[in-house]
Amino acid sequence: MHNRRKFLAQSLSLGAGLMIDQFSALAETPLPFQVPADFSLKMLATNWGFSGTMDEFCAKAKKAGYDGIEVWAPTTDTDRIALERATKANGLEYGFLVGSGSSDFKEHFTQFIQALKNASTLKPLYINCHSGKDYFSQDQAQNIIELSITAGKAAGVPVYHETHRGRICYSAPITRALLEKIPGMRLTLDISHWCVVHESLLADQKETIDLALSRTDHIHSRVGHQEGPQVTDPRAPEWADALKAHLAWWDKVVEMKVNQKQPLTILTEFGPPMYLPTVPYTRQPLADQWAINVHMMELLRSRYLVKK
Numbered sequence: 001m002h003n004r005r006k007f008l009a010q011s012l013s014l015g016a017g018l019m020i021d022q023f024s025a026l027a028e029t030p031l032p033f034q035v036p037a038d039f040s041l042k043m044l045a046t047n048w049g050f051s052g053t054m055d056e057f058c059a060k061a062k063k064a065g066y067d068g069i070e071v072w073a074p075t076t077d078t079d080r081i082a083l084e085r086a087t088k089a090n091g092l093e094y095g096f097l098v099g100s101g102s103s104d105f106k107e108h109f110t111q112f113i114q115a116l117k118n119a120s121t122l123k124p125l126y127i128n129c130h131s132g133k134d135y136f137s138q139d140q141a142q143n144i145i146e147l148s149i150t151a152g153k154a155a156g157v158p159v160y161h162e163t164h165r166g167r168i169c170y171s172a173p174i175t176r177a178l179l180e181k182i183p184g185m186r187l188t189l190d191i192s193h194w195c196v197v198h199e200s201l202l203a204d205q206k207e208t209i210d211l212a213l214s215r216t217d218h219i220h221s222r223v224g225h226q227e228g229p230q231v232t233d234p235r236a237p238e239w240a241d242a243l244k245a246h247l248a249w250w251d252k253v254v255e256m257k258v259n260q261k262q263p264l265t266i267l268t269e270f271g272p273p274m275y276l277p278t279v280p281y282t283r284q285p286l287a288d289q290w291a292i293n294v295h296m297m298e299l300l301r302s303r304y305l306v307k308k
Helices: 002-027 054-064 077-090 105-120 138-155 172-181 192-197 203-214 237-260 289-303
Strands: 041-046 068-072 093-099 127-130 159-162 187-189 216-220 264-268
Touching: 041 054, 041 093, 041 289, 054 068, 054 077, 054 289, 068 077, 077 093, 093 105, 105 127, 105 138, 138 159, 138 172, 159 187, 159 216, 172 203, 187 203, 203 216, 203 237, 216 237, 237 264, 264 289
Parallel strands: 041 068, 041 264, 068 093, 093 127, 127 159, 187 216, 216 264
Antiparallel strands: none
């Protein structure tokens, strides 16, 4: 029994080493463009699934090497004070999420715009919008996006709309139609959602994807696949094709920002159980969410030659 356990432990350890080595090797793949030393890339951590306090989260993010955090915009003075104290103490910047869950358009519109205005007063790096609902009409969607652009300009805070299931930008063609109508619309690219919606790695929608990439200012670097928004572990060899597809999309955004001499922010956003697949009955996660996100941060830092 002892020998069997030792064999299994050694096999798992060897497998993990090979898995991580293969994952890390992707960072060393030559890029088709040069990243200058002064390129500004800020890596942010998500508190999605983190059960501790804001102080504990920020301390952990700082220790891991993140530049900042992305959280839902605080709605109370207590939460605002906690956020400002924790980020200042750890030398972190912050971006905000805003949105509304209301299914009634008028109520949703009012709540969304108020949340946007409240968030902008704290001068985050950016505001990432969970905009509207996927069943809102195109006119309703356009109203939300156009007013958000106006509000963002008035506050001097960049406003992005996330490519997210259940929201206005839930699919590639719907988003394309909005981008073509609204020149000032900018995106948070979480393209993992579109992989699920279209059950593909989107090779048949190149023009649409290229348009979306050209309007991207912020990235959620979760790796999705044809049947889900999150692979079990991007370091595993069975997900190599999905990882390479996502890296190719992100590379294009980085190249664009380099050419435009503009900064870029990236959130590592692999989610917790049950978003992260689990073992039936026990609900034990199949991987370590925090470790995956840190590996993604390290991979992207290495790949884009951004040094701490």
